[in-house]
Amino acid sequence: MIKVKIIYFSRIREVIGKSSEEIYIKSEIVRDLIEELQAISSEYEVLKGKDFKICFAVDQKLLTDLDSSINGAKEIAFFPPMTGG
Amino acid sequence: MVGKVFVSVEEKDFNVSEELDKIKGLSSESGAAVLFVGKVRQNKQGNLDFLKIESFSEMARKEITQICNQSLKQWKLDCIVVKHRYGKLKPDDNIVLLITSSAHRNNAYEASMYIMNLLKTNVPFWKKEISGNEEIWLENN
DSSP: OEEEEEEEOHHHHHHHTOSEEEEEEOOSBHHHHHHHHHTTOGGGGGGGOSSSOOEEEETTEEEOOTTOBOTTOSEEEEEOOOOOO | OOOEEEEEEESSOOOHHHHHHHHTTSOTTOOEEEEEEEEOOOOTTSOOOEEEEEEOHHHHHHHHHHHHHHHHHHHTOSEEEEEEEOEEEOTTOEEEEEEEEESSHHHHHHHHHHHHHHHHHSSOEEEEEEETTEEEEOOOO
């Protein structure tokens, strides 16, 4: 188990009800982390991406592959598609 | 000459003239500066109270800087300024300022369009319209 900071933005933050949390996880890839979180409580089902696409960044690096490694990561962020500019 | 990049992500407004003045004299070869200012647009119903912009500011700065550094090389620019705001903004408030400066205008125009397109989709900002009791997260078309 490793301790990571998970950050939520925008609609995901509103559904989960918190902007960040530090938890111990056993997952080694993003896909497994999402499943691990969903086992905690139903709010995390938003991360399944049924209503909108889920984007994520590992240590502030934007990734698209759910099989991306989170080994050694300190911070993982989940957010909806970006709407800057 | 190596081009320069100035990036800021902050709540406070910017002054376009001041930002233009700051880059004067950076390169004697600069013959063009293209400016883009993105502003808060009133919604179709005309009842927008605020646009709330949420940001992952630290990552946004990194992403914008990376996009700008790549653009500097690709279009041989002298300078890029990006100032992106977050927080609670009213209709007609400034959201983003982009200045691209180069020897000739074509490069500055093309880079401006490229950078703005990426700012809309690849940098962690999210917009929410607040109109009376209604709150709507915006999506890119």
